[in-house]
Amino acid sequence: MKLNLSRPIIFFDLETTGINVTRDRIVEISLIKVFPDGTEEEYTTRVNPEMPIPPESTAVHHITDSDVAGEKTFRQLASMLAKKFIGCDIAGYNSNRFDVPMLAEEFARADVDFDFTRAHFIDVQNIFHKKEQRTLVAAYRFYCGGEIENAHSANADTRATYEVLKAQLDHYDDLPNDVAALADFSAQNNGLDLAGRFVKNEKGEAVINFGRYKGQVARTVMETDRGFYDWVQKGDFPRDTKRILTKIKLGQL
Numbered sequence: 001m002k003l004n005l006s007r008p009i010i011f012f013d014l015e016t017t018g019i020n021v022t023r024d025r026i027v028e029i030s031l032i033k034v035f036p037d038g039t040e041e042e043y044t045t046r047v048n049p050e051m052p053i054p055p056e057s058t059a060v061h062h063i064t065d066s067d068v069a070g071e072k073t074f075r076q077l078a079s080m081l082a083k084k085f086i087g088c089d090i091a092g093y094n095s096n097r098f099d100v101p102m103l104a105e106e107f108a109r110a111d112v113d114f115d116f117t118r119a120h121f122i123d124v125q126n127i128f129h130k131k132e133q134r135t136l137v138a139a140y141r142f143y144c145g146g147e148i149e150n151a152h153s154a155n156a157d158t159r160a161t162y163e164v165l166k167a168q169l170d171h172y173d174d175l176p177n178d179v180a181a182l183a184d185f186s187a188q189n190n191g192l193d194l195a196g197r198f199v200k201n202e203k204g205e206a207v208i209n210f211g212r213y214k215g216q217v218a219r220t221v222m223e224t225d226r227g228f229y230d231w232v233q234k235g236d237f238p239r240d241t242k243r244i245l246t247k248i249k250l251g252q253l
Contacts (some may be wrong), residue, residue, distance in 0.1 A: 004177040005036040009089040009122070011165075013158040015061040017053050020194065021101045021238050025049030026074055027063050029103075030154035031172040032162050033084065043084065044155045046071045061152050078110035085114065089179045091122035093136050093161040096187065101194040101238055116194060116240075120183035124165050127186045128157035131172065143167035186202060192253060193244040197237065206248045218248045227245045
């Protein structure tokens with residue numbers, strides 16, 4: 001089924017040095033930009049992470065230090081990539097939890113102030129887990145009737161994610177072919193920051209979504225534990241999370 005789009009949507013996938021959003025770096029990014037008329041624009045590049053790639057990461061995506069030694073750094077690519085994402089909705093596989101926060105952190109490190117709040121986010125993994133509870137390889141096998149060739153390369157996973165979403169629309173009559181509705185369906189919670197550390201409750205209050213204060217109203221916690229704000233600001237949290245907590249503290253959310 002062709003996606004019903006009112007503006008472009010970008011499917012993207014990252015390969016990285018690891019899974020820590022604040023410490024690890026991108027080594028490969030692949031995106032497929034789908035326009036409302038169905039035309040596609042594809043872009044894939046490897047990235048010099050300016051740090052060693054751990055062997056356990058190379059074992060997954062097969063990208064080595066020598067593979068990226070001559071590539072541009074993310075800082076050198078950031079402005080160009082940001083232009084590709086402007087005015088687009090965003091989709092991926094496990095992207096709400098990892099790829100989007102990682103990309104946002106890389107943009108912040110490169111001093112590119114990209115506004116992610118204007119995009120709808122579709123996480124194909126969340127749709128799949130809510131419907132079938134499986135992995136990307138299983139999703140592709142289930143919905144598309146085949147195997148992913150060269151799985152765990154950014155381009156193959158990006159293409160598979162795009163194909164799975166289209167097949168999901170064909171498979172489920174009750175799944176809306178609308179980006180905003182798909183974003184709502186694939187969202188895991190009403191997150192305020194990209195990493196989901198702070199969420200809105202049913203009253204619209206900003207609530208902490210991790211640690212010993214999980215489920216408690218953030219401003220109430222900061223009133224009773226005056227060190228919480230400083231702990232987050234000095235801690236190993238994404239910059240977007242720190243920025244959102246500052247907005248909560250100032251009463252802007």
